[in-house]
Amino acid sequence: MGISQAVKSALEPFVGATVADTCVRATALSLGKMSDELDTDDLSALEASIRKLLGPVAPPAAIDDAIVTIQRSVMGV
Amino acid sequence: MAGSYVSRSTCITFGTAVVLVAVTAVLVSLGVGGEKGVVAIADIGGVLVVGLSAAVILATARRLGPATSVGRPWLLIGLGAMSFMVGDVIWTVIEVGVGAEPPYPGLPDPFYLIEYPLVAFGVLSAGLAFRGLVDVRRPAIIATVVGLAVSAIVYVGLLAPYVLSDPEISTGEKVLSTLYPLADVLLMLTPAIFVVAVVSSLGGGRLAWPWWAVATGAVLLAFADTGYSWLAAADLYDSGSFIDYGWSLGHAFMMLGALFARDLATRHVT
Numbered sequence: 078m079g080i081s082q083a084v085k086s087a088l089e090p091f092v093g094a095t096v097a098d099t100c101v102r103a104t105a106l107s108l109g110k111m112s113d114e115l116d117t118d119d120l121s122a123l124e125a126s127i128r129k130l131l132g133p134v135a136p137p138a139a140i141d142d143a144i145v146t147i148q149r150s151v152m153g154v
Numbered sequence: 155m156a157g158s159y160v161s162r163s164t165c166i167t168f169g170t171a172v173v174l175v176a177v178t179a180v181l182v183s184l185g186v187g188g189e190k191g192v193v194a195i196a197d198i199g200g201v202l203v204v205g206l207s208a209a210v211i212l213a214t215a216r217r218l219g220p221a222t223s224v225g226r227p228w229l230l231i232g233l234g235a236m237s238f239m240v241g242d243v244i245w246t247v248i249e250v251g252v253g254a255e256p257p258y259p260g261l262p263d264p265f266y267l268i269e270y271p272l273v274a275f276g277v278l279s280a281g282l283a284f285r286g287l288v289d290v291r292r293p294a295i296i297a298t299v300v301g302l303a304v305s306a307i308v309y310v311g312l313l314a315p316y317v318l319s320d321p322e323i324s325t326g327e328k329v330l331s332t333l334y335p336l337a338d339v340l341l342m343l344t345p346a347i348f349v350v351a352v353v354s355s356l357g358g359g360r361l362a363w364p365w366w367a368v369a370t371g372a373v374l375l376a377f378a379d380t381g382y383s384w385l386a387a388a389d390l391y392d393s394g395s396f397i398d399y400g401w402s403l404g405h406a407f408m409m410l411g412a413l414f415a416r417d418l419a420t421r422h423v424t
Contacts, residue, residue: 090359093361094357095355095357133223134224134280134284134361136224136415136419138420138421139361
């Protein structure tokens with residue numbers, strides 16, 4: 078399982094499959110990469126992107142939870 | 155470590171509201187306290203459930219930050235529920251305290267009516283907050299089309315034959331009996347369809363739960379109000395009618411939405 082898939086799997090129970098995919102694609106796009114080219118060096122960019130996208134609709138604690146889940150999930154990749 | 159995403163206090167608070175509605179229904183159906191007792195139980199039961207709902211929703215808004223895009227919808231919905239509760243308290247004072255039949259139109263009606271725009275703005279602003287994540291134009295078009303179609307059905311099926319054409323109904327009653335069902339469709343049902351269409355496009359996830367619950371509540375309120383308009387126009391409404399439980403349960407489901415939102419704001423991963 079690649080980083081992008083690990084991030085989607087971690088986000089999906091919280092935000093749904095469509096939005097999880099949007100978060101990964103938006104990050105990859107901002108870095109000039111494809112989703113499956115994301116690696117562990119891109120985690121901080123992913124975090125910033127997720128906070129920006131989910132900020133208007135999710136409480137900060139929920140976003141913090143999602144970020145921690147992603148970090149743990151990615152460390153296991 | 156991840157815990158349960160529905161807290162014990164959410165289960166207890168929503169359960170309390172449902173039990174209150176059930177106890178009220180049982181006592182009313184058994185005719186406890188005679189005619190006056192039934193009216194008092196029905197009215198006070200309604201005030202308690204709506205009051206609990208308003209307090210919980212407003213507390214959620216305060217916790218999430220009433221000035222933020224996450225908390226503002228709950229502030230508006232909570233103020234709407236609070237306004238409805240004030241209307242219910244006035245109704246109860248007239249019917250139970252004074253022992254008179256509440257006038258229709260009467261003093262409670264402005265407070266009931268204020269809830270519509272507040273809930274509509276709250277639900278619409280919540281749905282629009284997702285515009286950075288999903289397409290909100292299609293849900294807006296779907297909700298508008300369905301809302302206008304249901305408005306036409308309500309006009310043709312209820313207002314024209316039973317309310318507007320009846321010479322025995324006063325002008326004031328006609329205005330209110332038209333306002334309630336149309337506001338239900340346009341300011342409750344239509345925003346509910348919009349937000350459900352928006353959160354459906356997320357593809358699942360707990361972020362959608364609060365808005366499924368609020369939409370369920372809005373639909374229950376819309377059915378209760380439309381039923382009330384029809385029963386009031388036909389002079390068939392009495393406190394303790396099944397319609398009363400639609401109002402109580404509608405607000406209880408909106409409260410459940412706020413409780414889900416509050417649970418989202420609680421750290422589960424440590």
